[in-house]
Amino acid sequence: EVQLVESGGGLVQPGGSLRLSCVGSGFAFSTYWMSWVRQAPGRGLEWVANLNQDGGDKYYDDSVRGRFTISRDNAKNSLYLEMNSLRADDTAVYYCATDRGDGGSHQFDPWGQGTLVTVSS
């Protein structure tokens, strides 16, 4: 079964840090670009960051650049998101997602179940 499972979410104070993890199974994890996508409560989907197959190319949305770091360990089929200087507007469910590129087309499938990050004092 193709699956992504996130972990690491929780309650953190403003200015704090958190590390999210995502483990993939049932597919060739190391051959895909991977992304983090978040969804604030009651809001829409927002792409956060992605990286290529060997982790050498990384891209970030302007809202998290300089605060978040995406990485991967292909030996462990794992994707990570290190989040620092967290703010209240970072509160969201964070999904890891596989970028299933097909020529010029890039769409996300599969997705993990999501992990909730709450930034509050």
Added chain:
Amino acid sequence: DIQMTQSPSSLSASVGDRVTITCRASQSISIWLAWYQQKPGKAPRLLIYKASSLESGVPSRFSGSGSGTEFTLTIRSLQPDDFATYYCQQYNGFSRYTFGQGTKLEIK
């Protein structure tokens, strides 16, 4: 950055109806558009990619069309399982992905 605008933001329909959701891009994105379905508390599910390609396992009552800046998702003969929120998503070739704001499809 390319902006994606979905319409309507919400829609009420009945089982058996045909519904159409529109997504407009602020500049041409060729056919590089995907559609997702999301139910409360669940991850999004890919329905359509490359504007009109049906994802494996998705019922054929779902279809997508369009190119350039205007795209549509059509659901023919709505089923009870189809009431959800739908998102479009574009990729602009510079590792930038943008989602539409979503369309909530509710039972009339």
